[in-house]
Amino acid sequence: MIDLNLLPDGGMSWLDASGPSSQMVLSTRIRLARNLANRPFALRATPADRERVLSDVVAVARECPSLGAAQLLRLDQMEPSDRRLLHERHLVSHELAGLEGEAQVRPASAVLLRDRVGLMLNEEDHLRLQGIRSGFDLQAAYQDVERLDEELGQRLPFAFHPEFGYLTSCPTNAGTGMRASVLIHLPGLVLTKEISKVLQGLAQVGLTFRGLYGEGSEVVGNFFQLSNQTTLGKSEQELLDHLGRMVRQVIEYEEQARHVLRRDVPVIIEDKVWRAYGLLRHARALSFEEAMNLLSGVRLGVGLGLVDRCGVYALNKLLIHAQPAHLAAQERVEPDDPDLNVRRARYVRTVLDDEAGRRGLTP
Amino acid sequence: MRCQQCHEREAVVFLTQLAQDQEVHLQLCERCAAEKGVENAATFGKTPVGTFLALMGKSMESAASLPGLAPAGACPTCGATLNDFRESGRLGCGDCYRAFEAPLRDLLRRLHGSSRHLGKRYSPSGEDTGRPDAEVEATRIRDQLERAVRSENFELAAELRDRLRQLTPEP
Numbered sequence: 001m002i003d004l005n006l007l008p009d010g011g012m013s014w015l016d017a018s019g020p021s022s023q024m025v026l027s028t029r030i031r032l033a034r035n036l037a038n039r040p041f042a043l044r045a046t047p048a049d050r051e052r053v054l055s056d057v058v059a060v061a062r063e064c065p066s067l068g069a070a071q072l073l074r075l076d077q078m079e080p081s082d083r084r085l086l087h088e089r090h091l092v093s094h095e096l097a098g099l100e101g102e103a104q105v106r107p108a109s110a111v112l113l114r115d116r117v118g119l120m121l122n123e124e125d126h127l128r129l130q131g132i133r134s135g136f137d138l139q140a141a142y143q144d145v146e147r148l149d150e151e152l153g154q155r156l157p158f159a160f161h162p163e164f165g166y167l168t169s170c171p172t173n174a175g176t177g178m179r180a181s182v183l184i185h186l187p188g189l190v191l192t193k194e195i196s197k198v199l200q201g202l203a204q205v206g207l208t209f210r211g212l213y214g215e216g217s218e219v220v221g222n223f224f225q226l227s228n229q230t231t232l233g234k235s236e237q238e239l240l241d242h243l244g245r246m247v248r249q250v251i252e253y254e255e256q257a258r259h260v261l262r263r264d265v266p267v268i269i270e271d272k273v274w275r276a277y278g279l280l281r282h283a284r285a286l287s288f289e290e291a292m293n294l295l296s297g298v299r300l301g302v303g304l305g306l307v308d309r310c311g312v313y314a315l316n317k318l319l320i321h322a323q324p325a326h327l328a329a330q331e332r333v334e335p336d337d338p339d340l341n342v343r344r345a346r347y348v349r350t351v352l353d354d355e356a357g358r359r360g361l362t363p
Numbered sequence: 364m365r366c367q368q369c370h371e372r373e374a375v376v377f378l379t380q381l382a383q384d385q386e387v388h389l390q391l392c393e394r395c396a397a398e399k400g401v402e403n404a405a406t407f408g409k410t411p412v413g414t415f416l417a418l419m420g421k422s423m424e425s426a427a428s429l430p431g432l433a434p435a436g437a438c439p440t441c442g443a444t445l446n447d448f449r450e451s452g453r454l455g456c457g458d459c460y461r462a463f464e465a466p467l468r469d470l471l472r473r474l475h476g477s478s479r480h481l482g483k484r485y486s487p488s489g490e491d492t493g494r495p496d497a498e499v500e501a502t503r504i505r506d507q508l509e510r511a512v513r514s515e516n517f518e519l520a521a522e523l524r525d526r527l528r529q530l531t532p533e534p
Contacts, residue, residue, distance in 0.1 A: 035457060037457050040440075040441045040456045041454055041455055041456050041457075041459075042453065043443065043451055043453040043454065043455050044441045044442070044443055044455040124453070146483075149483075153487065158485050158487075159456075159460075160484075160485035161460050163468075163480065164467070164471060164478060164480055165480025166485065167454075167457045167460050169453045169454060170452055170453055170454075171467060171471055171474060174460075174471060174475075174480075175475065175480045176480070176482040178482070206476075230474065230475040230476060231475065232471055232474075232475035232477060232478065232479075232480055233475045233477025233478070233479060233481060234481060235481045235482045235483075236483060238481075239482075
């Protein structure tokens with residue numbers, strides 16, 4: 001089993017709730033898709049081609065100050081449970097981890113990880129550079145990933161076309177190759193049933209939304225990943241400014257929705273968030289989905305100043321550690337352990353008890 | 364195939380509109396499509412992958428009539444064909460973008476509302492400042508100018524025209 005503790009901050013500095021608006025926005029990530037000019041893309045690549053991509057990049061990665069002592073993890077040499085762990089930590093995509101249906105992890109699938117940047121290798125594109133920041137911080141995340149792009153671009157021949165820009169495996173990513181996304185918690189808009197209007201509005205201005213785990217994933221616990229849909233025809237800065245403006249607008253709508261809830265149905269809301277807290281604190285079996293939904297309620301309570309028994313950081317940690325692969329690893333059982341829901345409930349109780357104790361509050 | 368609007372230019376945009384529960388299919392040239400406002404990124408940005416690949420099929424039929432591009436032509440570098448792309452939605456290598464330049468330009472416009480990259484320029488030696496070059500900048504201003512004229516924002520249009528003149532001095 002891999003030891004994720006070897007990663008700086010376990011690869012989770014983005015969870016520490018230190019960034020701007022971090023009560024509502026969990027994280028900001030920006031990825032840049034790049035391909036090597038002299039190698040076939042994933043569709044036509046043989047296992048040997050994929051190995052060459054990996055060795056080309058690893059050879060220069062050590063010279064890049066942004067990567068420095070980054071840890072190299074080869075997913076094709078890992079157990080499925082470990083790959084799932086990395087995916088649950090949002091460090092690799094579902095596709096790279098080979099978790100899609102019957103799909104197997106493909107040869108030379110790897111990731112280089114360091115602090116706030118990561119580099120996925122042999123995903124849909126040869127390189128997927130990632131910058132991750134806590135809270136809502138597009139500029140900082142872009143600076144991190146842009147620096148890495150400069151460093152790699154000086155050492156590797158990227159596929160670039162004067163008119164089309166950076167060339168990607170799928171034309172939906174061509175041009176800047178940039179997907180900027182903000183993981184935001186919107187329970188107010190969900191409860192007031194305004195969410196679909198907001199999401200439709202975003203689609204009309206060229207933005208899109210996904211679930212907690214990015215592409216192809218379901219919305220869990222009222223977390224939405226908002227991101228740019230198009231990558232070509234606008235500069236990176238224009239795309240970031242546009243997304244930033246729209247996210248600020250969404251934050252404002254969410255605040256209005258929460259205000260309306262507190263004004264019009266204060267008892268219902270107070271009851272709802274305390275029921276969520278009570279269930280998490282006392283339940284004896286919790287499925288992952290139930291835990292996520294209850295955590296969403298408590299998070300709303302913390303945001304409204306109704307719940308003082310736990311902080312956002314503790315909720316963020318639960319969001320990661322209550323997931324199936326994390327819980328199984330922690331409890332040293334198989335991910336299909338029949339008692340996983342019982343173990344989850346016990347784990348959540350312990351964390352919330354500790355958190356309340358730390359704040360000098362008894363149950 | 365001729366544009367159904369002007370009956371002059373080649374149709375490159377295939378539009379399906381819903382009007383009173385009736386599907387209306389339109390074949391338009393680029394200019395007439397732009398006049399109908401369909402170059403807009405948000406309009407095409409929403410197109411799900413399945414639909415755009417279906418559209419791609421149509422644009423390939425039109426691409427087949429273009430000189431120098433055989434329908435069954437393969438990328439000289441990796442051997443991928445347009446058919447491979449239709450099936451997988453993925454290109455085989457960087458050179459595919461050159462081998463299938465015309466249909467891809469069309470597709471990129473459908474997907475992104477533009478085929479012209481205005482972001483960071485790749486420079487292996489790192490001497491580039493990341494600013495788009497004059498030609499790219501001029502194209503962008505021309506696009507903005509066109510929109511300004513269309514929306515009758517003449518003050519902005521005049522300003523953009525002046526900037527364009529500075530950027531591309533007349534010979």
